[in-house]
Amino acid sequence: MRQRIIKVTELPEDTSFNSVFEITSNNVNYYTHGFFKYPCKFIPHIPRWAIKKYSKEGDVVLDPFCGSGTTLLEAVTLNRIAAGIDFDPLSRLISRTKTYKYTKKDIRDIEKIREKISKGKLELYKEFVPDFSNISHWFPPQSIRGLSFIKSVILNNSNEKSRVRDFLMLCLASTVRKCSFADDTSPKPYVSKRIKKSPLNPSAVFIKILDNYLNELKDNQGLVKNKCFIIGGNAKKINRSRIKNYTRQNVSLAVTSPPYINAFDYVRSLRLENIWLGHIQEKEIPAYKERQFGTEAIPVRVYNKEAPSHFSVKLDMALKEIYKKDGKRAFVVSRFFNDMQENIKQVYSLLKNGGHYVIVVGNSQIRDVDIPTSDVIIDIAKKENFRLVNLFSYRIKNRYLRIPRKGRGGLIKEDWVIALEK
Ligand SMILES: C[S@@+](CC[C@H](N)C(=O)[O-])C[C@H]1O[C@@H](n2cnc3c(N)ncnc32)[C@H](O)[C@@H]1O
Incomplete structure (x- = not known):
């Protein structure tokens, strides 16, 4: 039946x-x-x-x-x-970032760092480039430059274990895949031989994601009880x-x-993101x-x-x-x-x-x-x-x-x- x-x-x-x-x-x-x-x-x-x-x-x-x-x-x-x-x-980073009670100061601090990233010049920050063997298989040089620049601004301008740092690092994690050669539609990262993908500009993607996420926080203050x-x-x-x-x-x-x-x-x-963020x-x-x-x-x-x-x-x-x-x-x-x-x-x-x-x-x-x-x-x-x-x-x-x-x-x-x- x-x-x-x-x-x-x-x-x-x-x-x-x-x-x-x-x-x-x-x-x-x-x-x-x-x-x-x-x-x-x-x-x-x-x-x-x-x-x-x-x-x-x-x-x-x-x-x-x-x-x-x-x-x-x-x-x-x-x-x-x-x-x-x-x-x-x-x-764990995603879960923390989604459940924090953000203060008005957090939001102001995030906005200040946003400005630094949007106005900054894309430069390669070698010490922030993760150490993985075939990085050029996954990312073009301009993405490696852009992602390492964003990471350097975040780490140099926020405190470790702070809500602000976690929020920005999650925006970076959400940026990584879009700036890689990896297929965007499959949850499993792989580089398609058939369809060549054009990776997007890291700063532009990062800022767009950050603005969307930040609007959610601003519109819904007090929801986390x-x-x-x-x-x-x-x-x-x-x-x-x-x-x-x-x-x-x-x-x-x-x-x-x-x-x-x-x-x-x-x-x-999740390995591209985990490696870029320095988790593993x-x-x-x-x-x-x-x-x-x-x-x-x-x-x-x-x-x-x-x-x-x-x-x-x-x-x-x-x-x-x-x-x-x-x-x-x-x-x-x-x-x-x-x-x-x-x-x-x-x-x-x-x-x-x-x-x-x-x-x-x-x-x-x-x-x-x-x-x-x-x-x-x-x-x-x-x-x-x-x-x-x-x-x-x-x-x-x-x-x-x-x-x-x-x-x-x-x-x-x-x-x-x-x-x-x-
Ligand atoms: C189906 S997902 C959970 C998704 C979750 N309900 C949500 O809405 O996002 C299963 C989770 O189990 C985690 N996991 C796998 N093995 C684990 C282990 N040995 N100990 C703790 N977590 C583990 C994975 O990292 C993954 O996040």
Whole structure:
């Protein structure tokens, strides 16, 4: 029987089990939600629904894979204390910049630095050019000159760890790709041999982005009502004492969309920006990739034997099928669920009794085998003593927001919202 799809602009507070929604609203980029074109973020409607349903003002809302901070921004505008974790430094910069309470002085300071950049002469600041082996493959000389000039003005005129510096560095991150030879439409950076791209002028792009972002801050003063705290580290090994020291109370709600198995390599996608901003060096990338959930960076000695058995019958069946075709992929999937189990365990211990964990996942297809991700996550969560209290799916109109999980059976259109209670 075909499921009835319920079209809504906002998710209703009461959703019945297994409903399918289509969210028709295009209003996904208001205030700072539109800062940086972040791949595979979720629409604000989902965390907003969870925050309103499962927490109240003053409560703590955590996102252990905070990405570009969609949950965190919704939390602080709804007057909740927000806490975020992400292993990627650019994601943390985006999340911080989007959730700060900016003062009038911050805005004046940003405008002063804007003037210096718009009036300055493009010069090569060698010490600000990142050290990567094939830089000329990605950037023409005039972009290297322009980007290094902007970076030098920012670093010489703002304080380290200040809101002003973070804001300007995020404008720089948003500028990088447009001034490179890398294709603008794909989230994964690559230089197309077929279509030659003309990189844009860094100062002009930077100023345009800065003006757009600054207008959002000026028009929406007072929207951020509570504080936000973001840390690095691994979502399967959360530094719980740091979170507790900051929040001073247990977490009422965690909301997240973990990375999708085998579908999206954040380290690769964000590396040009991370390297330009000085967050990581090129040589650190392989080790950094290994820490990523759903990573393909698994050594042969590990995957050259049958994938271990789990507690979920559905998962074990799928793993056996995948292993017959591709031993490595079977291990990628197996490891993803082991890591998720660790994460679920840790979030459980941070939650207060009666607190909730809302996890948004999509089922995927690996080597033509269906992976029932939502069912397996529910099995894991039950094993870790959570109770399933709500489950529904939604379709998204905006393709950029949807994660490409294309198996040969076609694009998977739904994401599942799993609501768990401690
Ligand atoms: C699907 S994205 C989250 C997007 C987010 N919901 C948003 O709206 O921007 C998943 C995030 O998990 C992060 N991540 C991957 N592996 C991680 C790990 N081991 N620990 C913490 N974060 C990790 C990635 O950097 C990425 O930002």
